[in-house]
């Protein structure tokens with residue numbers, strides 16, 4: 419069945435792969451980005467080339483007005499069936515004792531408050547009691563939620579632990595609304611997020627320690643996300659799916 423979905427942080431990395439894979443299925447895709455309009459436009463063009471419908475929508479997920487407006491613009495593509503709460507950031511690797519408040523606040527503003535705002539708007543748009551179709555919400559957690567991110571990102575790891583807890587609670591809250599809520603916990607995936615943390619080679623360097631012996635690709639995560647959005651996963655909710663090569 420064809421669907422209309424919104425992917426936050428759809429301009430690069432895992433969000434980009436998800437948006438393009440969904441476009442290839444013939445779905446309509448709202449591609450959110452924060453700053454990188456050129457990258458978002460390239461994703462929209464790739465979806466159009468594949469025969470899908472897409473639009474790029476600017477918005478910072480940590481700003482409530484941006485999130486509300488993003489969902490309104492996304493709905494112009496069609497009634498929403500799925501939302502991927504994907505936008506997320508890291509900061510340069512550091513021990514907690516050296517982290518300043520501004521850094522931690524930004525991590526929690528984008529990764530936690532941003533995700534909660536997006537999940538709230540998703541429910542408002544999907545809930546049957548509000549005239550929606552029901553649907554699927556996929557949250558991007560991380561293997562860091564269970565590993566803890568020591569010496570690098572304990573702030574980030576905690577923000578991802580919040581995604582696991584949100585998945586468990588919200589799935590129970592909105593099941594009766596016809597909405598499924600699941601999380602993906604990627605391991606070491608080759609995207610630009612590692613460069614933004616000051617370690618561009620991190621996925622390749624540490625990926626070899628995974629049981630499958632390599633880092634994963636954004637497409638390998640995107641495939642799992644698209645499955646959770648699709649009707650093929652119709653009885654799956656409240657799940658935390660590791661896509662980690664066994665890490």
Ligand code: NAP
Nearest residue numbers: 427429430431432452453454478479505506560607609611
């Ligand atoms: P990425 O390559 O760095 O891409 C980040 C995306 O998020 C970009 O599209 C960026 O938009 C967008 N973004 C950043 N801040 C935003 C904001 N405030 N509002 C809206 N959009 C924003 O990241 P990624 O590796 O694909 O990661 C995607 C998700 O997977 C994140 O939640 C991350 O924590 C999670 N994850 C990744 C890995 C990994 O190894 N890569 C592992 C575990 C979990 P612009 O292009 O406009 O900057």
